[in-house]
Amino acid sequence: MRVAILGQVRLFRESIRAALAQLSQVTVLGDASPDAAGMTRIRRLGPDVVLVDVTPAGVRDSLRALTTGLPGIRTVAIGVPDSDDDVIACLEAGAAACVHRDGDLSQLVETLRQVAAGAVVCSPSITGGLFRRLAVLADQQRGVTPATPLTSREQEIAALLADGLSNRQISRRLFIEVSTVKNHVHNILEKLRLSGRSHAASWYEAQRR
Incomplete structure (x- = not known):
């Protein structure tokens, strides 16, 4: 699967990129910050899935902009607080899946695999809240x-x-x-x-x- 990473913190983006680059089933096309130039870059890369770090305030607007402007791209919100409010807010913004703050790399990879296959990934607790x-x-x-x-x-x-x-x-x-x-x-x-x-x-x- 072809993946791009969107996030405000460069060190975070590069760390995720380096970790995913070790996996044969993932091709990391690039990363960008959630500003106008970064959003344009993500669109030009044309990934299958975009990882969006929603930890900083306001990044969910970028998530919504991506899903609205590029309906063919699947998005995964990462760094989501473990609460119904935050998860549902990300799903309402168009995320196909959420990875909580305490999620590990194996969980992220499995989530990516399911999302790339067209699934919407929700835990039982998230499903109950929905x-x-x-x-x-x-x-x-x-x-x-x-x-x-x-x-x-x-x-x-x-x-x-x-x-x-x-x-x-x-x-x-x-x-x-x-x-x-x-x-x-x-x-x-x-x-x-x-x-x-x-x-x-x-x-x-x-x-x-």
Whole structure:
């Protein structure tokens, strides 16, 4: 398979490139940074798969730009935090697979093999989060409300989540313990069948429209 690497840190790109160059089944065409020139370079290389380091903030925009501008290229997000929110954000940006921060070279190579063969690679936990996300989106489109309504306090916390506040900031705003906020957030996610706080924020924003 023909692979290219997109990432902000040159040392990271060169390290991945050197590791993959030792494998007979992989041809590394080149690497680039996620700026305009780098994106142009990736397009000119014409790889089968692009590895995108999504660790730095804002690189997911490059991931989305690649998948939108070059629909024939498969992308793998690497360095993804082990959370439903981050994984689903990468998949929504068009990644065909995600490799977590603690993934090793053998896992990366197996992921590349499956993606090059046309598969979308998801762990069982990621699949579960995606199904929950789809269920909530379907409920929203049908105007379905949660089986157990949110309490007034949960509604209040959902609104603060939509405003981008952290648990600690919410605790200060409402004069309650951080542990209490965490319990409320957990209950909100359970009632809404959501996998992360960003999805709860999106749900609340949809209700306000």
